[in-house]
Amino acid sequence: MTLQAAQEAVDQWIKTVGVRYFSELTNMAILTEEMGELSRHMARIYGDQSYRKAEDENNAKTLMADEMADVLWVLLCLANQTGVDLTAALEKNFEKKDIRDASRHLNNKKL
Template identity: 70%
Template sequence: MTLDEAQKRVDAWIKEYGVRYFSELTNMAVLTEEVGELARVMARKYGDQSFKEGEKENLDDEMADVLWVLLCLANQTGVNLTEAFARNLEKKTRRDRTRHINNQKLKKEHGKD
């Protein structure tokens, strides 16, 4: 599925099942909440925290929740994510063409000096 298709599918779902989009500000708050839930799972899976009893290692679902709300916001604000992402990738390529390749910190093994 492309980003464009995902935006269209979210829009169709909202129109069929969701009644209407939440306001942009509400969706921004929901996006923040979903990113927090993703951060919680990351901290437990890859960080120093452990999962609480009954918590799930649902990294994929939390990432999908973040994407869902981002797609909603894009639809609401008229952003074509396919075009925006392509422009963003071009910008990063121009700006960082040699930055990361020449970064000695990235050449070190993760977690070791």
């Protein structure tokens, strides 16, 4: 699925099943909440924290993938609400990075 198709699919779902978009500010708060949930899994899978329940640990990658999808969903909602074409925005972002970072990372001794 392309970003454009994802934006269209989310918009169609919102208009048929979801009734209407939440306000932009509410969706921004939800995005922050979803990022926190993703962060929780990242800290337990790749960081120093551990899960309290064995079933969460056994399902960790699935839980993390679900949270990533939730983050993407809300970001797509915000893009639709604010008139942002994410495909065009991402393409422009690549152009910016290609110019700005053309040799930056190649010359980074840390990498």
